[in-house]
Structures are given as structure tokens and as C-alpha cells.
Amino acid sequence: QKEVEQDPGPLSVPEGAIVSLNCTYSNSAFQYFMWYRQYSRKGPELLMYTYSSGNKEDGRFTAQVDKSSKYISLFIRDSQPSDSATYLCAMSGAAGNKLTFGGGTRVLVKP
């Protein structure tokens, strides 16, 4: 079993819908949680960066971390076709900064 599990999708939604993404993890030492967006043939782009449990909002994006359940989520409101990409969750522990990534969820937002 991988340390970080993420449904590969694809997740197809109509334009304007809410996109809901999540990851589960097994390592209770993880304390820093990130979401990256990766377009085809591009590098991962940092969207959200959170520490420990709680919610964080940035524009149309909301990240949630539930450390008790080892579960993190990303919500994208008012989705646009330009949001079509692969979304990767990543996390690291307190010591050092070795990121462990999920396999990514491919999202398709249809006009």
C-alpha cells in the first residue's frame, strides 16, 4: 500500500460545478500538506500549502486537512475549462522537506 493514495480519475464535471478532490495517507508524521496543479508537459504548480489540521481558502480554492482521519481535500468552486489538469497532493513531515506525492487526479471541466 502506498503512503499517499489518490484516485487517478478522470473526474469530469460541467463548467461552474464544484470540483472535489481528496487524498488519504498512512504516515501520521506528515504535518505539511500541499496541492499542486500540473498541466500536460509542464511542472507541478503550487496551489495550496497548509500546516497541520484546518481549512485554508484562496480565491476559488479551499483546502481542508483532517489529521485525525489522515484525509485531505481540495475544493475548486466555479470550475472553469482552464482548471482541466492533473491535481497532485503532497505532504511532508516535520523533519526535513522530503515531499511524498499522491499519484494525481486528472480533472476535466467541460464547457
Added chain:
Amino acid sequence: DTAVSQTPKYLVTQMGNDKSIKCEQNLGHDTMYWYKQDSKKFLKIMFSYNNKELIINETVPNRFSPKSPDKAHLNLHINSLELGDSAVYFCASSQDISGPQHFGDGTRLSIL
């Protein structure tokens, strides 16, 4: 201006050759990384340097040798390339060892 830039973007070469990939960041960051993304899209860390010192060295064949001539550069040299080395290699940097990481656009390595 590109924050983290890698060269070359594409590299096609034959098995057994030696090749290098270069990475430069203009963000003033102290920490740099090399990741490998395989065909199933999983990103795995290979190496990390902080202020030119190696701090993370995952289980990577010793055919792979990173070098950091200064804080803004981290290169990756690969000897005796094998078919399994075909992947996309990403460079990343962060302000320090605990900061969020910013990635380059990758080097696509194909071994014939």
C-alpha cells in the same frame, strides 16, 4: 522570467551513454531538489541540497550523481544510462528546508 529552469527540455539518447541535466533557480532559494516522475505519473524525490550540501539522498543507483556548484544551480549527471531511466526529471527549489517547493517544467529523458 522563469523561476526554475531546466535544460535540456528533451533528451533522447542511447543505452550506455552518459548525460547531464542542468537546473537553475533565480528565486534566491537555499534548497534545491531532483525528482523523478515515472510513466504512471508518480513523483519521487531523488536528492536535495541545502546551501550546496547534500541533505537528502534516496535509494538511487550510484550512476546518478548530483552536483551543486552554487545555491542557484543543481545539476544531475547520469552514467551508463539504462532503459528504466526513461522518465521526466523535475528540479525544484524552496526558500529553506521547510518551505513550499517550486518546480521547473521538467526534462523528458528517453532511452533508446
